[in-house]
Amino acid sequence: MKIGTTKTRVPGCGVSLGFTLIELLVVVLVCGGCSKQESKESLEQRSTQICAGHLKSFVAAKKRWAQDHNSAPTDTPTFDDLAPYFRRGIRLCPDGGTYTIGTVAELPQCSIPAHNDYFKAHPPEEP
Numbered sequence: 382m383k384i385g386t387t388k389t390r391v392p393g394c395g396v397s398l399g400f401t402l403i404e405l406l407v408v409v410l411v412c413g414g415c416s417k418q419e420s421k422e423s424l425e426q427r428s429t430q431i432c433a434g435h436l437k438s439f440v441a442a443k444k445r446w447a448q449d450h451n452s453a454p455t456d457t458p459t460f461d462d463l464a465p466y467f468r469r470g471i472r473l474c475p476d477g478g479t480y481t482i483g484t485v486a487e488l489p490q491c492s493i494p495a496h497n498d499y500f501k502a503h504p505p506e507e508p
């Protein structure tokens with residue numbers, strides 16, 4: 382069996398580029414593997430950012446709840462307490478992590494450490 386060679390002549394300069402089908406296949410497989418790895422990483426990054434956004438929403442909801450109820454920094458609201466402060470309902474972690482609301486003074490947490498690390502590195506802005 383003869384393996385074919387694809388020759389491409391570059392117009393105007395008389396140079397021809399030759400690639401075997403095996404070489405082309407290797408390039409395609411390597412590029413495909415890279416893009417799969419990159420898309421997995423970008424999906425993880427995206428879900429981390431989404432989760433951090435949810436945690437920021439909890440911070441805002443806790444502040445409003447604390448103001449409305451004259452709460453002390455050590456008071457801990459429940460999910461039901463905070464639900465009215467989420468216009469579109471309480472959002473869940475996109476990767477299945479569970480949220481811990483914490484006291485009014487504490488930052489909420491996700492059970493996935495990478496999400497917490499990102500959230501702590503990008504804390505909510507003070508009003």
Ligand SMILES: [Zn+2]
Pocket residue numbers: 432474475476478491492493496
């Ligand atoms: Zn999370």
